[in-house]
Amino acid sequence: MNLIADLLLIAGAVGAAFYCFVLSRRLNRFTNLEGGMGGAVAVLSVQVDEMTKALETAQRTSRDSAQSLRDLTERAEAAASRIELVLASMHDLEEPEGLSHLPRSNRGAVRRNRRARLESENGALE
Known part of the structure; x- marks a missing residue:
């Protein structure tokens, strides 16, 4: 037994x-580093490091772009306020004597009649 x-x-x-x-x-x-799970973990670790660097670069670029956009917006607002001042000062100017009888919408427009245009084209062809 x-x-x-x-x-x-x-x-x-x-x-x-x-x-x-x-x-x-x-x-x-x-755990083989060349073909097993250890290799896959090593590759993933390297990829995580690369993605971290890419993310930091993207964040830095985004911060720089945001600052640049902020600066451009401030410049645009300053230019807009200057344009508003110029327009306001233009309203204070006196109107030319020859245009006072026209409505405001037609004062700046230049109109040519069709006959004058045809005459000038015929004169150019001769």
């Missing part, structure tokens, strides 16, 4: 050793 128990104990130890050997080989392949 002791002999059978010893044989079963030896068979169990050999089976456990074989299981540990197989598990060790699988674990080595899993």
Whole structure:
């Protein structure tokens, strides 16, 4: 009976050793840096570092663009206020004597009649 128990104990130890050997080989392949999961983790780590650098660059560019846009907006507002002042000062000017009888909408418009235009084109052709 002791002999059978010893044989079963030896068979169990050999089976456990074989299981540990197989598990060790699988674990080595899993953590292999060239083709296993370790390689994938290393590649992902490098990609995360590259994406972090790209994000920092994009944030810096965005900050610079926002500042530039802020400066341009301030310049545009200053120019708009100067234009408003010029327009306000133009309303204070006296009207020329020859245009006072025309309505305000026609004062700045230049109109040519069709006959004068045709005469000038005929004169140019001759």
